[in-house]
Amino acid sequence: MTLMWIGDLVLLLVVIPAVVIILRRVITPAFEIKAYVDDITVHGAQFAPHLEALSELDTTRHLVKQVNADLERYVRALDRTR
Amino acid sequence: MDPAHIVLLIGVTIAVAAIAGYLTAIALILKHVVNRLVTVLAAVDAVTETAEPVGAVIDDINRDLAVGRQLIENGVERLEESRVPVGATAEPAARHAPDASDGGTATAAPPAPAAVAAPPPAPADPPPAPVEPTPAPARPEAEPPKRGRGWWHR
Numbered sequence: 001m002t003l004m005w006i007g008d009l010v011l012l013l014v015v016i017p018a019v020v021i022i023l024r025r026v027i028t029p030a031f032e033i034k035a036y037v038d039d040i041t042v043h044g045a046q047f048a049p050h051l052e053a054l055s056e057l058d059t060t061r062h063l064v065k066q067v068n069a070d071l072e073r074y075v076r077a078l079d080r081t082r
Numbered sequence: 083m084d085p086a087h088i089v090l091l092i093g094v095t096i097a098v099a100a101i102a103g104y105l106t107a108i109a110l111i112l113k114h115v116v117n118r119l120v121t122v123l124a125a126v127d128a129v130t131e132t133a134e135p136v137g138a139v140i141d142d143i144n145r146d147l148a149v150g151r152q153l154i155e156n157g158v159e160r161l162e163e164s165r166v167p168v169g170a171t172a173e174p175a176a177r178h179a180p181d182a183s184d185g186g187t188a189t190a191a192p193p194a195p196a197a198v199a200a201p202p203p204a205p206a207d208p209p210p211a212p213v214e215p216t217p218a219p220a221r222p223e224a225e226p227p228k229r230g231r232g233w234w235h236r
Contacts, residue, residue, distance in 0.1 A: 004086035011093035019097055023104035030111040037118040044122045051132050057139045064146040071150050075157035082164045 008089040016097045020100055027104055027108055030108050033115055034111050037115045040122055041118045044125045047129055054132055054136055061139055061143050064143050068146050068150045071153050075153050
């Protein structure tokens with residue numbers, strides 16, 4: 001019976017605190033990971049609106065082509081005036 | 083039932099409950115993390131699809147800009163070779179000078195550009211030396227001006 005009580009005391013005073021400590025050491029990084037993932041999600045969601053201007057690059061390309069054509073005409077006209 | 087057994091059961095129950103609670107919390111956190119990572123992955127995929135053709139488009143724009151720059155440079159070079167800069171000759175002023183025989187007024191004729199455009203001072207000219215105020219020399223033989231006539235009549 002004495003051994004039973006000693007075992008109870010060990011369970012209550014050693015095993016359970018050890019389990020709690022170990023599990024806390026596991027759950028603390030898990031909470032940190034959760035915070036980081038939330039942060040990544042918040043800032044990652046802002047990523048797409050910043051890249052909306054990339055669709056305008058097509059327009060820029062067309063405009064540059066038009067400018068080149070007009071520039072060529074201008075230089076040709078300038079050559080004719082000489 | 084022995085009290086020791088009851089305490090043992092209570093202890094084991096507490097330990098199991100603690101382990102179960104922590105594991106449940108960890109499982110919930112991991113589920114949340116997985117959901118967020120799926121969202122982030124979808125966003126990254128969308129960004130990748132959006133930014134995929136950008137390199138080719140920018141290369142095309144750069145090529146067009148280089149061609150345009152070359153066009154301008156060639157045109158300017160040809161222009162510089164064939165023309166004297168405007169204003170370097172007197173032709174425009176002579177061409178626009180009014181002629182009296184055509185009914186124009188000769189009085190309105192502008193002066194020749196050579197007369198108008200005075201040659202700029204040579205850059206090598208030294209700047210004029212600062213004039214220091216010197217007292218006028220006394221002239222003992224000069225009479226003092228009489229009052230009433232005005233010195234400006236002399």
